[in-house]
Amino acid sequence: MNRIDKKLSENKKLLSIYFTAGYPKINDTIPILESLEKNGVDMVEIGLPFSDPLADGPTIQDSSKQALKNGMTTELLFDQLKGIRDSVSIPLIIMGYFNPVLQYGVEAFCEKCNEIGIDGLILPDLPLAEYKEHYKSIFEKYGLVNVFLITPQTSEERIRQIDAASNAFIYMVSSATTTGVQQGFGSKQEQYFNRIGSLSLSNPQIVGFGISNAATFSQATAEAKGAIIGSAFIKMLAKDGIDGISNFINTIR
C-alpha cells in the first residue's frame, strides 16, 4: 500500500497543509516539512511556485512571487527534497501549475518525483481529458497519484468521471472562489458537503479553500475525510515563521 492510501485508511480526519516552496525563505522547505510532521500533520502539499497563479488569491500570489524572487526553481526544489525520506515519512504531494512541469518535461518530472519519494501531484490546470490521453501512463509508471479538483459547480456526471479517474482522493474545493477568499462556511457549503457525501464516491474527499481554524476544519470534515489549509498557514508563516507552526497546528485540532 502506498503512503497516501495508508494514510487514507487511518481512522481519523486528516489535516493536510499547503505551503509554497521557497517561502518565506529559500531554504525553509525542509525545516517546514520536518516541523509539520513533528506536529502531527497528516499530509503536505508542497507548492511549486508559478509566476501566474490563476486560481489563487492574493496570499498565495504573494508567497509565489516572493518564492520566485528568492530564487526557487523546479530543479532547486528537487535538490532540496533529495533525502527528504530520511526524515519525513508522511505523504508528500507537489502542487503547482502545469507549465513549469511541461517545461521540465512531464516524464522527467515524474521520474524525479519518484526518486525523491513524492507520492502524488495536483496540477489544477491539467485537464482530465488531456491527462487521460497523454499523461496517465507516465504518472502510473512512476507510481504517482494524480489528484483532481471538484467544485460546487461540478456536475454529478463529471464528478463521477473524476471519481473514476482518481486513484487516491478527490480535492473538494469548498466554494466557487480563488484560494484564500472564502471566510467561514455557511449553509450553502454545508449543503454542498452533504450532497457530495451522499454520492458514495469510491475515492475519499479532502476539502480545500477557506479552512483557516478549528471551526472551519471541523465543518469541512463533518462529511469529508480531511481538509487542507493553505492561505491561513502561509499568513501565519509570514507573521511567526517556522517557530509558529507548532502553535498553529495545535489550534486546529
Added chain:
Amino acid sequence: MKINKSSDHTSLNKNKMNYNVNEKGYYGAFGGAYIPEMLYPNVEELRLNYLKVMKEESFQEEFKDLLKEYVGRPTPLYFAKRFSSKYNAKIYLKREDLCHTGAHKINNTIGQILMAKRLKKTRIIAETGAGQHGVATATVCALMGLECIVYMGEIDIERQAPNVARMKMLGATVVPALSGSKTLKDATNEAIRDWINNPIDTHYIIGSVVGPHPYPDMVARFQSVISQEIKVQLQEKEGRTNPDYVVACVGGGSNAAGAYYEYLDSPDVGIIAVEAAGKGIYSGESAATSVLGKTGIIHGSKTLLMQTQDGQITEPYSISAGLDYPGVGPMHAHLYQSGRGEFLSITDDDAMKAGLELSQLEGIIPAIETSHALAIFKTRKFNPEDIVVVNLSGRGDKDLNTYIDYFKL
C-alpha cells in the same frame, strides 16, 4: 455591399480548414483548454453552445444588423495611393479604424454580448491592454444595459488614459491590475480570477483569439467579417477576391485572425504577421513571441509563450499596450510553426515612424499597434503588381500622448 451567402458563418462551419481549429479545440499542436476545474462549467457551457447559437438565424440577423447600423460596417477597403507609390506595391488599407469606438475590437464584443445574452448572463467582465477592447466591451454593455467590469494593468491605465475615461463615461467599472508587470497579461489573470469567483451570472468577454477553447475560435469567427468584406471589396476593385498578401499586427492576434480567416486555406494569399520587437528582439524588452517563445501554457491555452527555462512567464515589453503580451493566439502559433505565416517584428522606433508617415502620406493617424504592420514596407519589399492588404486595426487617438512625447509635437 452585400455579403454573399457562401461566406457567412453557417457555411464556414462545414468547411474543413487545415489551418483552422479542429473538434478538440486545437490548431495543430496548439490550443486546448488548460483550465482549473473552477472554470470548467463556464467554459464547457460556452463550448457546447457557441456554434449552435452562432448558427441561429436570429443571432446572425441581430449580429449583422448591429455591425451595419451600430458599428458602421462594412468598413472601407481604401487604396492608399501615396503610400503605395512610396513603397512600390498596390497597398490597400482595411479601415477598421472607422468602426465605432475606433478599432476592430467591437466586432468581437458585439458578437460576445449577444452570446452572453443568449446564455442568460447578466454581468460582463473583460481585460484590456490598450483600452480598445475595454471601451468596446463597455460600449456594448451600455447598449444592452448590462453591468461591466474591466480589468486593466496599472501601467496601461496610465499610458491609455483617454480610454480609461471613455470606459468610465460608458458606465463601466475599471479595476486596476496590480500584479506582475501590471499590463495585459496581469489584467487577464485578474479577469479569470473574477470569473472563478463569479461562476453563475458572469460572462467573460475575452478581447483576442487567446484563452481556452472555444474562445480563440469564437473570437476568430466574430472577427472573420473583416476578410469576408475584403473578398467582396477586392472583387469590386480588382476583379479578384484574393490579394497577394494580407498583413496585420499581432498582439493576441484577433485583428490578424479576422483578416486572414477567409484566406487561411488559400495558398496564393501570403499571410504576414507583425509582432512588436519593443527595443529590439534580443534587448530583453520585447514582445516578439514567435521568435522568443516556446510552447507553453498561458491563460488556458497551449501556445507559443515567452517564458524562462523554468516555465515562469516572462514580462513582455512594447511601446504599444495592445501588443504587450507574452503569448500569441494558438491559431498564430500554428501559422508560425507550420510555415503558413511569415512572421516579422518591428521595433518601437520603426513603428512610431511608420505611424507618423502614414499620417502625413494618407491623412490617417493609426493606432501604434497598427503602425507596427505599416512599418514592414521599409524592409519587406513587394513586386509593383502585388496587391497587399494591410489591416488598419485602429485609429491613433488613444495614442496621441505617446506620439506627442515621442515626436515632441
